[in-house]
Amino acid sequence: MNKLKKATYHLWTFTISKLIASFGSQVYSFAISFYILQATGSAKSFALNLICNILPRTLAAPFAGYIVDKYPRKRIAIISQIATTLAIGGLLIVSITSGLSLTAIYITSCILSLTSMFSSVAFTSSITGLVDEARIQKAMSLNQMSISFAAIASPAVGGLLYGVISMPLFLIFYMAASSVAIILDTTMNFTLFVTQKADTFEKAKESMWQGMKAGVSYLKLQPMLMTIIWIALLVNFLFSAYQVGYSFILIEKLKMLSQHFGFTEGAFAVGMLLLSIYLSVRKEIKFPLLVSKRGIILMGVLMGSTTLPLLFKMSYNIMFGYYILLQFVLGVCIVFVNTPTQVMMQKQIADEFKGRVFSLVETVAMALSPLGMVIYGFLYDVFPAEWILLLSSGLFVSVVLTLLRPSVIRRVHPELAAEKVVKKNAEAF
Structure with missing residues (x-):
C-alpha cells in the first residue's frame, strides 16, 4: 500500500x-x-x-x-x-x-x-x-x-x-x-509522514523537567503560538459568562421548557457538524488566523445577542426560534475558529515538540474556565444578567481586536499584504 x-x-x-x-x-x-x-x-x-x-x-x-x-x-x-x-x-x-x-x-x-x-x-x-x-x-x-x-x-x-x-x-x-x-x-502507522529530526540519544537522556522546560522555551520563541495562548486564556475566561448565563437566562429568567432548551443545545452541535462536513470537502483556508479572528469576534457579538429577549419583549415561539438560530451560528463559529487554527499549528509546530505544545495550550485554555464559572455564577446572583453579558461581550471583542490587531495578522500572514497590493493594482487597471 x-x-x-x-x-x-x-x-x-x-x-x-x-x-x-x-x-x-x-x-x-x-x-x-x-x-x-x-x-x-x-x-x-x-x-x-x-x-x-x-x-x-x-x-x-x-x-x-x-x-x-x-x-x-x-x-x-x-x-x-x-x-x-x-x-x-x-x-x-x-x-x-x-x-x-x-x-x-x-x-x-x-x-x-x-x-x-x-x-x-x-x-x-x-x-x-x-x-x-x-x-x-x-x-x-x-x-x-x-x-x-x-x-x-x-x-x-x-x-x-x-x-x-x-x-x-x-x-x-x-x-x-x-x-x-x-x-x-x-x-x-503513526509515523508514516514523519521525518525524525530529534536526536533520540539526547532525547532519551533528557529528564522530565528538562523536557517540559524545553517545551516552554520552544513556545516562548513562537510569537504566533504565544498570541494563540493569550487569546485562549482570556477568551475562555470571558466565555464563561455565556456558559453560565445561557442556561440561567433561558431556564430561570425566560422559563423555557426543558425539552425546548434541549433543542437549542442540539442546534449548537448541528452547527458544528455541518460546518465540519463543509470544511472536510473544501480547499484549505488560506489565512487561518484572519478567519479565526472574524469567528471569535462573531462569537462575542452572539454573546451579547443572548440578552435581546430580556431587553425586548418576544413571543415564546419567536424566542425559541431565536435561540435555535443563535446556538446554530455559535456552533458554526466554534468550528471556524478551532479548525483553521489547529491546521496552522499542525503545520508550524516542530513534530518533536507537538505533544508538549498542544498539552500546554490545552492546560492554559482550561486554566481560568473554572474560576470564570465561579465568578460569573456569583455575579449572576447579584447583578442583572443582561448587563453582565453585554459588558463581557464588549470585553471579549476588545481582547480579540487588541491581541489580533492588523499588525499581528500581517506578521503571521505576510502574503495577505502582498495579495492586497496585487488586488489594488489590478483594480487600478
Whole structure:
C-alpha cells in the first residue's frame, strides 16, 4: 500500500475510531450523570463528578505532553484506550458484585479523564504523521465532525436506553466500543509522514523537567503560538459568562421548557457538524488566523445577542426560534475558529515538540474556565444578567481586536499584504 492510499485509510480509520470512542464516552457520561442525580438527588454529587472529569486532565496535561513527545505515540494511544476499557471493566465488576457506589464512579471518572487526555494529545500530535499535508484540514474537520455527531446522537441514544437496559449492560456496551477503537488504532502507522529530526540519544537522556522546560522555551520563541495562548486564556475566561448565563437566562429568567432548551443545545452541535462536513470537502483556508479572528469576534457579538429577549419583549415561539438560530451560528463559529487554527499549528509546530505544545495550550485554555464559572455564577446572583453579558461581550471583542490587531495578522500572514497590493493594482487597471 503506497503512502497516499495509506493516508486515505488513516483518515477514515482515525475518524471511525474517534466516532466510536466519543459516542461510547458520551453515552456513558449521560448514563452515569443521570444515575448520580437519580440515586442521590444531589447537585453537589453531580458537580463533584464533573470536577473529577476536569481536574485530573488539567493537572496532568503538561506531563502528558512530555510523555507523548518522548515515547511512541501509537503505543500511548493504544495503552490509553486499553486503560479506558479496563477502568470500565473494573466499574462493571463493582456494579455486579456490590452495586455502584459514588466512590467507584468518582475514581473511574478520574481514570477516564486521564486516559482520554493522553489519547487526545497523542492523536492530535500525530495528525501530520498519519496523513499528508494536503489532508490536514480534512483530518481535523472529520475529527470535529465525529465529536459533533456523537454530541447530537448520544443524549438521544442514552435517554432511550437508560430506561430499558441496566447500568451493567451500559458498561458492557462501552467496553465493546472501546475494544473496537483499540483494534482500529493498532492498524495505523503513526509515523508514516514523519521525518525524525530529534536526536533520540539526547532525547532519551533528557529528564522530565528538562523536557517540559524545553517545551516552554520552544513556545516562548513562537510569537504566533504565544498570541494563540493569550487569546485562549482570556477568551475562555470571558466565555464563561455565556456558559453560565445561557442556561440561567433561558431556564430561570425566560422559563423555557426543558425539552425546548434541549433543542437549542442540539442546534449548537448541528452547527458544528455541518460546518465540519463543509470544511472536510473544501480547499484549505488560506489565512487561518484572519478567519479565526472574524469567528471569535462573531462569537462575542452572539454573546451579547443572548440578552435581546430580556431587553425586548418576544413571543415564546419567536424566542425559541431565536435561540435555535443563535446556538446554530455559535456552533458554526466554534468550528471556524478551532479548525483553521489547529491546521496552522499542525503545520508550524516542530513534530518533536507537538505533544508538549498542544498539552500546554490545552492546560492554559482550561486554566481560568473554572474560576470564570465561579465568578460569573456569583455575579449572576447579584447583578442583572443582561448587563453582565453585554459588558463581557464588549470585553471579549476588545481582547480579540487588541491581541489580533492588523499588525499581528500581517506578521503571521505576510502574503495577505502582498495579495492586497496585487488586488489594488489590478483594480487600478
